[in-house]
Amino acid sequence: MTAYVRKQMLEPSPPPASQQGVIGWMRENLFSGWVNSILTLAAIYVLYEFLSLGLPWLWHGVWVADSHLQCLEIIAERFGPDASGACWAVIRERWGQYLFGFYPTEEWWRPILCFGLMLVALVAPLFADDSKNAQWIIAPTSALTLVLLGGAGAPLLVMGIAVAVFVLAAWASDRPVKLLVLTGVYPFVAVWLLWGGPLSGPVLAVGGFVILWAVVKLFSGRLGVPLSAGIGIVAAFLWWTVIEPRLTASLPHDLLALAPVESENFGGFLLAFIIGVSSIGMALPLGILLALGRRSDLFIVNKLSVGFIEFVRGVPLITMLFTASLLLQYFLPPQVQFETILRVIILVTFFSAAYIAEVIRGGLAGLPKGQQEAADALGLDYWQAQRLIILPQALKISIPGIVNVFIGLFKDTTLVSFVSLMDPLRGVTAIVRADIDWKAAYWEPYLFVAAIFFVACFGMSRYALYLEARLKTDHR
Amino acid sequence: MAYATEPPKQGFRLSQLIYDTRYRGITIQVVALVLVLLALSWLVGNLMANLEAKGKDIDFSFLWSRAGYDIGQALIPYTNDDNHFRAAMVGLVNTFVVAIIAAFFATVLGVLIGVLRLSKNWLVSRLMGLYVELFRNIPLVLWIILAYVIFSEASPEPKDFKVVDGVAKEEMFLGIAAVTNRYTTMPAPVLDRPLPEIAGLPTSGLAVILVLMASFWVLSLIRRRATRVQEATGVRPGTFWPGLAVVVLPVVALLVAMGFHLDYPTFKGFNFKGGLQLAHAFTAMVVSLSLYYAAVTAEVVRGGIQAISRGQSEAAFALGLRPGRTMSLVILPQALRVIIPPQISNYLSLVKDTSLGIAVSYLDLRGTLGGITMNQTGRELECMLLMMGIYLSISLILSGLLNFYNASVKLKER
Amino acid sequence: MAEAAMKISNEVAVQITGMNKWYGTFHVLRDIDLTVQRGERIVICGPSGSGKSTLIRCINRLEEHQAGKIVVDGTELTNDLKNIDKVRSEVGMVFQHFNLFPHLTILENCTLAPIWVRKVPKKEAEETAMHFLRKVKIPEQAHKYPGQLSGGQQQRVAIARSLCMKPRIMLFDEPTSALDPEMIKEVLDTMIELAQEGMTMLCVTHEMGFAQAVANRVIFMDKGQIVEQNEPKEFFNNPQSERTKLFLSQILGH
Amino acid sequence: MAEAAMKISNEVAVQITGMNKWYGTFHVLRDIDLTVQRGERIVICGPSGSGKSTLIRCINRLEEHQAGKIVVDGTELTNDLKNIDKVRSEVGMVFQHFNLFPHLTILENCTLAPIWVRKVPKKEAEETAMHFLRKVKIPEQAHKYPGQLSGGQQQRVAIARSLCMKPRIMLFDEPTSALDPEMIKEVLDTMIELAQEGMTMLCVTHEMGFAQAVANRVIFMDKGQIVEQNEPKEFFNNPQSERTKLFLSQILGH
Amino acid sequence: GTLDDIKARGEVNCGSNTGLTGFGAPDDKGEWHGFDVDLCKAVAAAVFGDQTKVKFVPLTGETRFTALASGEVDLLVRNSTWTYSRDTDLKFDFVAVNYYDGQGFMVKKDLGVSSAKELDGATVCIQTGTTTELNLADFFKANNITYTPVNVADDGEALRQFTAGACDAYTTDASGLASTRATLPDPDNYIILPEIISKEPLGPVVRHGDNAWGDVVRWTYFALLTAEEKGITKANIEEVATSTQDPEIKRLLGLEGDMGKMLGLDAGFAKAAIAANGNYGEIFEANIGMSTPIKLARGLNALWTQGGLQYAPPFR
């Protein structure tokens, strides 16, 4: 055995030629071994087939025409009689309906502002401790919203208010938690913006929640949270059903009023977003309760939660929607009537609550048992422990899952067309095609809608992935 | 007062209902139960009042009256003289047929795509990634409608397959199948000497299934014997060819005995005659559900394989195991534990999503019981209840399976 | 260490009589009788699974006992939630795995319970918290999150967190067994300091040095029973029961 | 330990000449020349990223080399699958993270490869397995699952599993670096015993005590090259190269 | 009753077709137009004096009756056939027949078929949840020939299928066939077969048992008919109102007696209804008549005075 000492350190040398450059890359990644080579060739063939089918059609697309027939004429004229091509003119003519349904054109700025504010309002819960990304969201959102608002011809006053809100948000974004106030009032502002009417409507509606909060605050010390919450809900209900209508009646109707917009004018992606966002928003508290119920060792509470969750998850959404639109009326007193869209939102809320409950249950299960024990040992009661210790952590773990539920739900909003709402996929398309001019436009609307769905869902799922990755490394 | 020698015994106080851990749980539960019951009774009360006001009742006897409508795709004997119950059953069978076929293709495709997505081939893995993202991020209904439109808009008419002067405008696929804008035609399995039907049951099909089950039982015997031989001598006798023979031969024999042959579609007159003609609603459902759930399955498969750390296969290689054996003895048994539970949930969603057949008027359970029957009889409550009940039973059975599986494969840990 | 500094009063802090506990049919604690005077420092040791943790978890009702009586600071632990709340706010507990709240800063960890349970104004709670953080020698970490601290620091925060509730009795369940050797000392030092100030302590630990230094009494448990208890010196040098001898030979031989 | 018991024959077990390996364009192993005699026990050390793992993984072709020659036990490693199989069944390997198969019992872990690769009857395989499990001192765990064992026990099972294939050469890649201190010893004891029986071993480790006790040769690698090799005594007491000195001062100073 | 609910609510909920050109469909502004739709507007005008106080709920063949039964809509005006079982078993009231129709078949000319009886073995597109489905089954059974149904959800989809060649024949009410055919780019390539295989009296539907509301709809409709009979049009109604001497017209327009009160409406209810979109004939001509792309002749739907079946009881 020999001792050995290297005298001269070797410098790294480049790999053999066969491993370098484009050729090396291709050998490594495309043609390593005959199986891979065959796969590569097959993939190229498939790609070629798809592109040769689709590309000319896209390439021959016509953007300006008055009817589908005219489209066909233009294509025949430009590319020869046998050429086929897309007639994007239908989208150009009708994009407004795909986005907003029959929402009055001059009021488009309202949903736009609503959407911009929503993103800002979401910053606080989603990026609570990540001010850099919060700013990244707020800046482009504000800019884009303002541009769109200008494009939609929003009144100057509105532009001013929007600018003020965004500046405020940007200022607060170093500690996004500060924006939670915005998150809290957003739902009411959104309802007011979208449906219109006097400002007193949402303000008075908030009153109910304030009462609920006050009652819980007052009595929870003596009666425990569930009981005081029950009393609070009754009180709030009284407010909404008895006091609020009287107050509304006594207030002037045009106090800071926006032109009212009827629900049946809502359509397209606006409708999809309203249903998706409000259902998820309302499903969150319900889902939390269900998840806690499912983990509870109180027999009846547990079984009720499990029963509800399993029932909802076992039945197709479409039957729930049918129930919402056709049968709900049977279960309500005859004088109570509310709009299909509201009913759909309620049923979809139940639906998503069940799924969210399962996601949150996963989050709760991911917490070490010690957290609950430590809270107990410090003398926190059950609801304090849940609110201060358990849920903040469990919810954080659950956000990616919740985003995924939202994506699923957002896609499922297309099903509301089966209960006669104007969803972007079938509802609006049916209306567009009821127009004799566009009767023959089959592909373009579908592709257009598909593209928007893809962009939105893909973006959101990437966001969920990013969150998941961040949570994983987030040992801190 | 003079007798107070021992501390006063505490009687039951009302406040104990809230402050005593023993009673508090009960209090909460009773309150919850009462609230739920109140809500339920309110709903049921409203229902009764509403039904009363409308002069309706809840009555399931409509199920036994004549349906009167036709169903294009009926796999169990059905005519419009049969009752609504039978129509519902036809729908249920249609639901299952689509679900099972789609689940089969989704599984096969999904596994393939999931594995290819992990391929070292850059192009292939990118393509598969694109496929998965494309399908997952666009609503399923849209895929169903698109598939339907493609079938009916982008395919040739049947008469294009007519041979004129030795040439046809369109060629049939391998000469036996064709997609036309009316239907998809393919060879149909036909039995010349089928077994007699008993009580409306397709006995011939059942016989085939029974024989298959018996064959698989024999196969498992062969495998067990092989394992015994291997344990004794170390060498495992080949099981592939005998196994194949055992599985294939009896079924083939039975089919031959029943006079099985394929009936090929041929073009006669203006249309294809013979063979199977599948309606577009059906093919569109199968195709889109298969492709969509293939994407979902692929993600599950990829996750499952990736969850088994590279160390496992390296350890197996280091022990001298070949890649094939490594897969079957080390990776798959572990990956399956990760894959199967979410996959069962996927199957569950798939079954539920067959109800989207409404988009193309596919007459599944929702289309018959929850569609035409509901509409013709005006029994919307009853039909909805039945439909929910059926879907719920399916889902409970599947999740029962899931729990059973989870319990049986749980890894033992400290 | 000045033994004189640690004085024991005659007041009873914890009184356990005839206490029994079962997990299902498994009898974990059998006929436990134990009286702890105010100011006493008791170390509990024994083989794994002997019920040490269960015993001290019963004292603040993290576990429910099924027979016998536990009186803490004059309050009997029954099913009455008010009593339980009272006891828990009198008794601090430190766990093996610290169980700090990872989503709150150190300071927030320490002020949470005073604010929500004791209803102390935030400002005051923070002052108290800083006081105790200074005491455990990590005031400068107050605005960090638990994940940014070492194990030893985390355990000291856990102790400070308990102290902020101004407990009259402290329970420790193997406070050092999840720590790297170099960190054990910092935590033990903190505990010793606490002992010197006269805090009533029940401590499950196998750190025999600690037991010898500060304990008034060492309790040896096995199979859910108290097998032997004695002053530390006597206990270590002159164990009476066979089991104790065996146990001591094992842990000291290590 | 009896140095005499470990004899080195003149047979060559592993012969590596002019071996080079790249990851993409990154040159991990540069001109490696190494001859291992049968019965030799070689310890490989070096800073992180220096290519130690890659080197021993090349020896049983878990990684492919791109230039040079590796001959193991007379079989050259080429793309020929038969050769690779042959080499792999002669060479055992123990990983840092054990890589036991969690779905199989300890016994099944140990019999899997003998049954399927060596075609040994099950009974015989189980006897062999029990033999080696006894040797690593955990026969009583045979019917448990890996998840139920401690880290040290798992690593010993991993060693036993390799031994069941009756390899002529054993490779170890940092076998103790994922273990708690108290468990390191049990694993090292097992390895020392193995060394004493004359097994040819290549071991990547930073346990310098182990190197001094059993190694014939210590190899120091840096930047993908063998910088220095020597007998352990010489290597530790009298390192030649600057780099070695620096490295040793770091790990021994620890 | 329903009428009170409607008054309290401030608008009539009308169940309409999801989109059948000429009968009921929204335009690109979301305004609803069509033969059926105008009847609804007339009812709204009768109740509120304002034809815009109406909300249209688009309903498919499958959902329409459930929607009506559950109270979702007050009135269904969506070419629904009056049948025995719908009237009795489904518990609805068909208050009138605003369109006399019959089920027919449309085929492509090059199929070479001239009678429905030659459709043996044909594939037939059909909307689910309609009476046509049942008639079709009966017709083929009676003639001892076979067919394959292709079920579709609505008219638009049926048209797409049919033109794409997915079915040999499309069957629905003859009026629907005509309207559909009219919108095709090449209507001449399609023929409507001569057989009318059923009677399809189409009319507005309300729930059973609420006769007050039923009467409102019924007499609004009759008011439109009477107006045509008496030559009252949207254009001349004001003038007629001031100049007329005909006592029935006076009663109709609320100038005499209190007919409105008997229904629970204003005296001028009929006037408002007629003023909304004109009389029956005007509505017909404006939406589906010969001057529109749909080009339907009055046929059976002419007034009884002109050899048709439309006949309004007297306003007295």
Ligand SMILES: Nc1ncnc2c1ncn2[C@@H]1O[C@H](COP(=O)(O)OP(=O)(O)OP(=O)(O)O)[C@@H](O)[C@H]1O
């Ligand atoms: N929740 C439980 N359900 C059932 N058995 C339990 C439970 N918790 C603990 N045990 C059992 O009770 C016995 C006593 O547990 P305990 O944790 O008190 O022991 P210990 O003395 O603290 O042991 P260690 O030194 O390992 O912490 C053990 O046998 C344990 O397995």
Ligand SMILES: Nc1ncnc2c1ncn2[C@@H]1O[C@H](COP(=O)(O)OP(=O)(O)OP(=O)(O)O)[C@@H](O)[C@H]1O
């Ligand atoms: N699959 C791979 N692809 C690209 N680079 C790799 C790969 N595996 C290892 N490397 C790189 O090769 C170099 C040598 O890796 P190797 O694992 O052999 O080092 P090591 O000496 O074992 O280090 P350690 O002590 O950290 O285990 C490292 O810089 C590593 O980053």
Ligand SMILES: [Mg+2]
């Ligand atoms: Mg313990």
Ligand SMILES: [Mg+2]
């Ligand atoms: Mg390494």
